[in-house]
Amino acid sequence: MGRASRDKRDIYYRKAKEEGWRARSAFKLLQIDEEFDIFEGVKRVVDLCAAPGSWSQVLSRKLYLPAKLAPDSKGENLPLIVAIDLQPMAPIEGVIQVQGDITNARTAEVVIRHFDGCKADLVVCDGAPDVTGLHDMDEFVQSQLILAGLTIVTHVLKEGGKFIAKIFRGKDTCLLYCQLKLFFPVVTFAKPKSSRNSSIEAFAVCENYSPPEGFDPKDLHRLLEKVGSPSGVDDTDCCSGWLEGPNKVYIPFLACGDLSGYDSDRSYPLPKVDGGTYQSLDPVQPPIAPPYKRALELKKASSQGVREPENLSLDS
Ligand code: SAM
Numbered sequence: 001m002g003r004a005s006r007d008k009r010d011i012y013y014r015k016a017k018e019e020g021w022r023a024r025s026a027f028k029l030l031q032i033d034e035e036f037d038i039f040e041g042v043k044r045v046v047d048l049c050a051a052p053g054s055w056s057q058v059l060s061r062k063l064y065l066p067a068k069l070a071p072d073s074k075g076e077n078l079p080l081i082v083a084i085d086l087q088p089m090a091p092i093e094g095v096i097q098v099q100g101d102i103t104n105a106r107t108a109e110v111v112i113r114h115f116d117g118c119k120a121d122l123v124v125c126d127g128a129p130d131v132t133g134l135h136d137m138d139e140f141v142q143s144q145l146i147l148a149g150l151t152i153v154t155h156v157l158k159e160g161g162k163f164i165a166k167i168f169r170g171k172d173t174c175l176l177y178c179q180l181k182l183f184f185p186v187v188t189f190a191k192p193k194s195s196r197n198s199s200i201e202a203f204a205v206c207e208n209y210s211p212p213e214g215f216d217p218k219d220l221h222r223l224l225e226k227v228g229s230p231s232g233v234d235d236t237d238c239c240s241g242w243l244e245g246p247n248k249v250y251i252p253f254l255a256c257g258d259l260s261g262y263d264s265d266r267s268y269p270l271p272k273v274d275g276g277t278y279q280s281l282d283p284v285q286p287p288i289a290p291p292y293k294r295a296l297e298l299k300k301a302s303s304q305g306v307r308e309p310e311n312l313s314l315d316s
Pocket of ligand 1 (some may be wrong): 022023025048049050051052053054055056084085086087100101102104126127128129145158
């Protein structure tokens with residue numbers, strides 16, 4: 001799909017470029033905030049799986065820049081934003097970047113060090129694996145990322161804090177909901193208007209972090225296992241097969257964002273600029289080290305008949 005064609009078919013892709021966001025995902029976080037007011041009182045925040053950085057941009061524009069530009073600001077006690085991703089990210093004002101794997105325990109240690117003994121008010125996680133199209137597999141890998149996010153939450157989030165995480169809806173959604181409820185009395189699954197209906201993506205909005213009394217983060221996995229696994233239940237809706245009668249779980253599911261606003265599944269005509277032809281804007285920030293870069297280099301080298309140098313080998 002060409003850029004102009006995508007501009008037409010994906011209104012949020014076009015709007016993101018017009019408003020200077022690095023990715024259309026920015027609108028998802030903004031729409032979640034419209035519904036849940038997630039930035040209220042937030043001074044310290046962790047952005048997990050942050051590249052290319054549109055959520056970090058939202059955090060910078062909503063939290064850091066207003067505090068820095070406030071007339072009484074002395075440039076002290078500004079909001080702290082720490083962003084982590086496997087991929088490097090171009091700089092964003094007010095955002096500390098950590099390149100690392102959120103499933104690695106050392107990453108949590110690096111984040112904690114940045115908070116210097118203080119705790120975060122908000123942790124957001126828009127992590128997604130490379131989607132295979134096999135829903136069960138994608139949902140499973142996605143849930144591992146959420147659990148890695150929850151591990152970091154148990155180390156860095158203050159009591160009363162919020163956790164927002166991307167989920168893939170599937171047969172284990174109910175299990176995930178029950179696991180999150182162990183730590184958060186209020187958990188809502190939200191579908192922002194900018195997230196396509198055709199996508200299984202939604203967001204868990206978890207409020208008022210309250211770990212069980214005496215909870216030790218070392219026990220997280222044992223505790224989560226206690227919730228039980230619905231796998232093996234021959235029912236596509238795990239909740240109806242797993243918990244019955246008065247124990248049946250109903251997951252609060254909410255559409256958010258201006259419901260009369262742009263529909264991400266619709267095409268919109270391209271705007272005419274003073275009678276001239278429509279000019280598609282360049283992406284705000286091209287990826288600085290995309291995973292496909294080496295493959296392109298290899299392809300180019302082979303089309304030019306260049307012998308593959310040692311350091312371009314895919315096996316290296
Ligand atoms: N929120 C981002 C934004 O607004 O620009 C988009 C995030 S993108 C959908 C998903 C990101 O998850 C990718 O950048 C990917 O590198 C990252 N990711 C996937 N697995 C990860 C892991 N184990 N540790 C850290 N980042 C990971």
